[in-house]
Amino acid sequence: MKQIITAKLKLLPTPEQVEALRRTQLAYRDALNAVSQYAFEQGKTSSVTKLHTGMYAELRTRYHLPSQLACSVERQVAATYKGLWTKLKKNSEHRRAKITKKRFKGLDQPPHYRSLSIQYTYERDYTFQRESQVSIGTLNGRISIPYQGYNKHTALIQEGTPIGDAKLWYDRPKKQFYLLVSLSIEVSDPTPAQLQEVVGVDVGIRYLAVTSTTTGKASFHTGKRVRHQANHYARLRKHLNQKGTRGAKRRLRRIEQRERRLKLQANHTLAKQIIAQHPHTLMGLEHLTDIREHTKHRKRKKNGKGDEPVSPKARKANRVYSQWSFAELHMLLSYKAALAGSLAVKVDANYTSKACPRCGHTSEKNRPQKGLLFVCEQCHYCLHADLVGARNITMRALLVWQDWIRTGCLSLIPDTSDNEAKAVRLRRYAELRWSPDVTTSLRSETGGS
Structure with missing residues (x-):
């Protein structure tokens, strides 16, 4: 290709x-x-x-x-x-x-x-x-x-x-x-036999990326330093816009590309690290179209009388999510994977952080106070929420790999326009259960190494 x-x-x-x-x-x-x-x-x-x-x-x-x-x-x-x-x-x-x-x-x-x-x-x-x-x-x-x-x-x-x-x-x-x-x-197209592993990548803000393999090996890539620098630029830009003087506008022009270069460098370095850690793999990425609209903090009804204003913390979270370039990181991962002999595919992003990978129970209550700890209210499975997302993505990418071997056709991006086909995929995802032994046996049955 x-x-x-x-x-x-x-x-x-x-x-x-x-x-x-x-x-x-x-x-x-x-x-x-x-x-x-x-x-x-x-x-x-x-x-x-x-x-x-x-x-x-x-x-x-x-x-x-x-x-x-x-x-x-x-x-x-x-x-x-x-x-x-x-x-x-x-x-x-x-x-x-x-x-x-x-x-x-x-x-x-x-x-x-x-x-x-x-x-x-x-x-x-x-x-x-x-x-x-x-x-x-x-x-x-x-x-x-x-x-x-x-x-x-x-x-x-x-x-x-x-x-x-x-x-x-x-x-x-x-x-x-x-x-x-x-x-x-x-670039030569890899075959299923040439791909040695399946990896799921969950992207975010606190951790720019969390990866998980089918054997349970995980890695966390923190974004604390970059996030603090990006927040500094946002505060500085807001202050200069409010000031509105000619000197403030000149300074805005000087710093206008600094934040952009900061995020590009962070995504570029992160993509290189992930590709180097997982050579010759089928890499699962979330299909994040319109993700900002679905994850945005919104006003809530207060006692049925009116809207409760969004808190300053929620407004800050909205700004951070809206300004970070998740699509750019996915693009870098996709083209770097192709150059390194790997392959990146998109999977559905629905409920990846709300579904229990062990029992399949899906609920917003699995994320107490929407924090970083995932606690299944049914089987009490407890794990880092971002790692839960990465494992769910891994299992969905594994299904794509199995369908590729069985049919000979690879679906790089799920069709989200067909609601019936999407519902069928979500039902298949609900039947998935995480276990390193199970995923290893599934890979061996499909010809994986």
């Missing part, structure tokens, strides 16, 4: 080339905002054809963009509006189901672009040349710029690895241009 990786190339332009790249970035951003305003006036359309018909000539004459960059602007704006319409539809479904009361406001105003990044198309906007040079399109034509990068990535480029689109990005603190190039590499 093909795996997409990103090569980060450091560009080494001359002062004249820096000026050309900066002017191109500014024109590209202004063009994005102009097309966004036009799309908003045309009924918030996400049609590339309509945007091309109405704005292509202006992009060429007013902003002096090359033809391909003009088309890239239209595609990027259309993709933005398409994503906003998708969020609006989901919000409408959640409001009808009374999952949330908030109305999605992303389409109340035209999206405004601030980033100076440029989307480049390979062999039209940029090409690679000999002697580590790359030809990049600007407002005044092509320029050749030397580049540096990770040795393995530059070797893949020179060897003729399939190359996709790229993004020109300017690191403002370092005053440095980078070209982020997507590379498509071939």
